[in-house]
Amino acid sequence: MIRKYEPLKIEKKWQSIWEKEETYKVPNHADGKENEYILIEFPYPSGIGLHLGHCRSYTAIDAYARKERLCRKNVLFPFGTDAFGLEAERTAIREHKLPQEIVARNIKTFQSQVKELGLSFDWSRTINSCDEDYYKWTQWQFIQFFKKGLAEKQETTVNWCPNCGVLSNEEVEDGKCCQCHAETTQKAKQQWVLKMTEYGDRLADDLSKTEYLDHIKTSQLNWIGKSEGVEVDFEIKQGGKFSIFTTCIETIFGITFMVLAPESKIVDSLRDKIKNWKEVEEYRKQTAKKSEFDRTEMNKEKSGLKLEGISAINPANGKEVDVYIGDFVLANYGTGAVMAVPTHDQRDFEFAEKFGIPKIQVIDGADVSEKAFEKQDYLGKGCKLINSGEFSGLTVEDAKVKITEKLIEKGVARKKHNFKMRDWIFSRQRYWGEPIPIIYCEKCGWVPVPENELPITLPKVDSYEPTKDGESPLSAIPEFVNTVCPKCGASAKRETDTMPGWAGSSWYFLRYCDPHNDKEFASMDALKAWLPVALYNGGNEHTTRHLLYARFWVKVLYDLGLVPVDEPFKKRISQGLILGTDGKKMSKSAGNGVDPRIMIDRYGADSLRVWMSFIGEYSESASWSEEGLKACNKLLSRIWNMQEMVTEKSEESELAFAVHSAIKKVTSDIDNTKFNTAISAIMILVNEIYRLGKVGREDYKNLILLISPFAPHIANELFEVMKFGTKIEDATWPVFDESKLVKNEIELPVQINGKVRGVITVSVDAGEDEVLAAAKENKEISKYLTGNIIKVIFVPKKILNIIVKIV
């Protein structure tokens, strides 16, 4: 008689062994082993604790890591928490506690829950982004950015609430503050900015060095939004000038008006010459109420205002055109001004219709009376220019080159790359983030904190709520603010803005390589040992921004000679959401949430782990069901109970095909992160063993190894009970034997006119003639062969399709 399968008992036992023996602690160098870095995004430690989404990605990637270890790789699989950010600050405010306390408490529960899942993290390398010995280096790196000229103060716009100060986009609902419901506006503010656009070309081009999934590369490229075009200067007749960027220089003769951003400085400079300034001010007020999202939405009613008394000169033909302000033009994006060609841009078309502005068609080939003839419709079609002076008659493609040359020659234009991506606004007027380590001196300007004074720690304070004046809470602490200039020694003030949550998460994977180093953020030797990350897993919501920030950060460090790679991640994958049983996103308000801890109590962590892998295609969302979890528990029980079926003799002949198919399938499925079909391959093998009623020791051992990445506790226990070796960690992942998978005969479907009419058994290397003859002999099939055979399609090992003309 065998023991009953008691998952909770087994799991506790092995978890304490792993903890005691530090089973998954990994050195930076291991003799004869190849290093492999497998990474999950470090989580934000919310008070709710671990949810099913974490369980899904952690257990699946843990399976990947465990399998790689059995393939004799030296695997780095670390864990940490992303503990700075607005979320913790809000919880702290709500609970009247310090963010430090909230975060420490949450990290503790998080870690204990993670341990209950039996994840094979190297706990000796754990880091938290809010720890002083971590953010010291975040600050140090910021200083390197600053010294390189990549960090500077720029004017930006922020959401502004008259009562609560600066708000995040999330805190603004329908133009109102979510706390006090006052109307919010957009306000200009000086903020620290990292000049990411300087890396735009490399961020786009270097994607080709990575093996990210195609849709992830596409998302990144679209976010970067590189476009090639021309920057052109326009003289203002009443004095002054401004520039615009265009990718459609061929339409320059079609300009009938220009549009400036309402809040633009150019508008300010024209104040005395604008005859309807009052209206301009009113329009600016209205614009300030709108978010960028509302302003730039294509579908909305176009809005704008003519600047009376102002006109601009088109440098291509010297023609004078009206100048408008319009809220769809943003001051801090591009040059803050655009040229408008209503015949060849739909937005301009609608604007012109609304304001009764004339339209001049300059590209021939379509009627422009109802809608614009846009570039996606005229490019590459051989369309020619009209109404364009000396350039009329040229093709669009020729005109692009010739017009650009002419304008450059005249000294009023230059070629330029433009990016949809903007520089990274790096300031937050919040308490719970890394203080920006810069000092302002009246005489010396912005001066970095000397590196030996780092970290600039967050002072512990009573009140850390956002201030009403829009400054950081740190600005209210004189002991923090007042200091001396490191350069000249005069009294000076510290920067009081803190960094965004994105800061710490842009380089944490570097620190894992050398987490206890107090001389540098990580030694070059340690970084060389592990980088680039072989597999980086995270949520779909991070495929543009976090991934881009981290890539940018590493590129800068690479240029400074501080890291050995300029692309941190080789592969990037993302897991889908776990939805509630109702197919909706799990949430408190929907009441469809499931607590993983309760499920572990009921069925064990191994069952939950297997279910999280089996629930569906890893990258797609899947609906929770406890029935599915039960099924996985049943699978593990069946494997456990199989002990009774084990025979000393190997059942080579009968099970060989099933075992080796399973080894092949499970191996390649884990490699390709197709965890769900890996589990189903194991189920098929288990069913086959039950059908047979017996299993040889070797085959059973292989089965246990195959399930071990997914269900490590039961696998370890069975390994011990069956005396297969000392520890499963010392075993080797099974290798399939191709010769066991060779079949002499196969079943080949036969179609008549594309419809399957029967299946014939033929030798695996049978030729077309042989297969066709066999098909003709088959009664099921031959009865459909009533006409003349006019065509035969034979795909070896796949299909025979006979096309018959019915007579």
Add this chain to the structure above:
RNA sequence: GCCGAAGUGGUGAAAUGGCAGACACGACAGACUCAAAAUCUGUUGAGGGUAACUUCGUGCGGGUUCAAGUCCCGCCUUCGGCACCA
């Protein structure tokens, strides 16, 4: 609105352009049991037919192909992102 992804039985889902629905749940039936649970075995896309069999079937509408869930064009719906949530 823009960018990215998805849509397949009663349910979760599989399918390098080649037998749609592997595997699992549920349901039904059988074995074991005094009985139930558990376990084991079998059946199970829909319509029609006593049956052999037959027609239909991968969000909707077209197309390419001997052959389309898969490729192309046009839609619809849902999810993620859109720069201060991270």
